[in-house]
Amino acid sequence: MAVTDTGQTGAGAKKPSPLFKNLTAKIAAIPMIMTALVVFIGCTLWTIYHSFTKSRLLPAPEKWVGLENYERLWSENRWIVSIENLAIYGACSLILSLTIGFILAALLDRKIRFENTIRTIILYPFALSFVVTGLVWQWILNPQLGLQNVVRSWGWETFTFDPINNADIVIYGILIAGIWQGSGFVMVLLLAGMRGIDEDVWKASRVEGIPAWKTYIFIVIPMMRPVFVTALVIISAGIIKVYDLVVAQTSGGPGIASEVPAKYVIEKMFTSQNLGLGFAASTMMLLSVLVVLIPWAYLEFGGKKNG
């Protein structure tokens, strides 16, 4: 037995198949690969298939209706409003949380006193869930209790700030809460990135007499590209799935003015018991992510091969 074993090992060592290279690592990765294939890709395909069926409370793969769900989806005012809200919320939240996060990080980067304390205070909102954030800001923006009342009590009697009850600007009320919650985290991410910049870069710029703000914009930011990409991905994922914040702060109101796609999907699937329509909406959400992701991935990874 021992002899045959040695013989086999010898034979295997002579012709190493690339498939069996790092075999243990590959075996260890199988559960994750299977999860990715079955859970993510499998379930996505299942969802897309069922979005073409008339599934109500239960999935009904045999009731094929073609594009009917998609036609109804795009004829519904509520879905259009949801998409518009997501676009406004997404664009503003992306730009503002990156800008505010970067400015805060740059200020903290100037080696100020009590940096730890300030960093903790600014990061603190991130420790709160979206539900708590939404409730807190519902109260702050409540005209009878919150900000408007405080400013009026200071003597500015005509001051009006009531975004939550104004259908035209309610989405900005949600945006304020979202940024308050998220920009601390972006700051910490970017601060970590700044700390990774070599001290010599700063020394060199000081020798050249370049002002600090120019150094940040023209040298530090380009060097921090990977950190920005990470922050971008994390913020974007948060934007697409924004749901609990809206539910806690406005529950979609006034009227349907602050509805978002994720809320539409959940409510059509479970409250309205129309799985097909919910699946169609979630497929559209996936599609919108892919529209952004594919060109980006092409530029990011395709470019490298050429260069």
Added chain:
Amino acid sequence: MKLTTKLLAATAMVAASSASAVELEVTHWWTSGGEAAAVSEFAKAFNATEHTWVDGAIAGSGGTARPIIISRILGGDPMHATQLNHGRQAEELVEAGLMLDLTDVAEAEGWADVVNPSRLLDSCTLDGKVYCVPVNIHSPQWLWLSHAAYEKAGVDVPADWFEFVDSADALKEAGVVPLAMGQQSWQTNLAFGAIMVAVGGTDLYLDVLTNKNAEAAASPEMTKVFEAFAAARLLSEGSNVQDWNQATNLVITGQAGGQIHGDWAQGEFQVAEQVAGTDYTCLPGLGVNEIIATGGDAFYFPKSDDPEITAAQKELASLMISREVQVAFNLKKGSLPIRGDVDLSAANDCMKKGLAILAAGNVLPDGVNAFSADTQGQIDDLTVEFWNDTSITVEDAQARYVDIIEDAD
């Protein structure tokens, strides 16, 4: 589930079956003070038998609890009994064969004869078989009026919806919001249904809800309903509240003149120790048509393989509909009992008004029974959008309503 929990559960089951008594887990979303007191009447009665009631209350309203309940049944982890609004919500679960057939109990006890109005039992019935136990009647078409608000404005408390609309200016001048309205979409839909019965009349209501007649939905009578609804939305400016009980609270404190809401609002007045007739007035059918739609709650029993559990489920079903339990439960809940042969002399004024209407047979089907959850959701969306966006015209809203009714199921 952890292994120990499993073992414990298994041990408990063995122990239970040896004594031929079982534990039934019952889920519901009755968590407010009065509701919890009411449901404990069920538990008390069931615990008096050899079985045990395991309470599975789910906080939040039906909208939160229903998805949890349904996903548990679909996911193969069913409870033994659960509250649902009867009607179309559970239709597919019944069709998929996930619910226990209660026909033998119903026939043995003659439910068909005692349940009044009989429509409640009809909505539990599918293909001639009974699948649920109706336990109470709730009606949405009520107008609740604050006496304090009308005193402040110096006008008499109105006797119907039209007087209410006329009195709105006086209320506004006195700094009172005429109509309190919560922002959630189901509340505007409820108000829409109530105004439809009051302004459009019962024939129109039945034609649209029962026959799903799109022509009736496009008729000039329906235009009047939308016009009344459009006038009503202007009366609620300034009542920026979310939940229905916050809106009711505006009425209780005299900050708002009135609220269109279901009879469950009464519990809030009771908690605030207000007396019907002196502190507040309730007008069924908005005081115009003395008629109410009868929705309500029912219990369903998911199928089980264990014959002992099935037997206990049937026992619980017959207990819930029994005379004593119906009285005890409904007095606490503030709802009307589903059988006409019980004595409710302890009921308050508003409940008695409801009972009288019920006894006269002036009842309509509720939207929950007539429309699928999907259609109901579409009407929710339309009414709440219309209510909050005054730029939507009556014509646009009605056209969209007709579209919904055309595709309604």
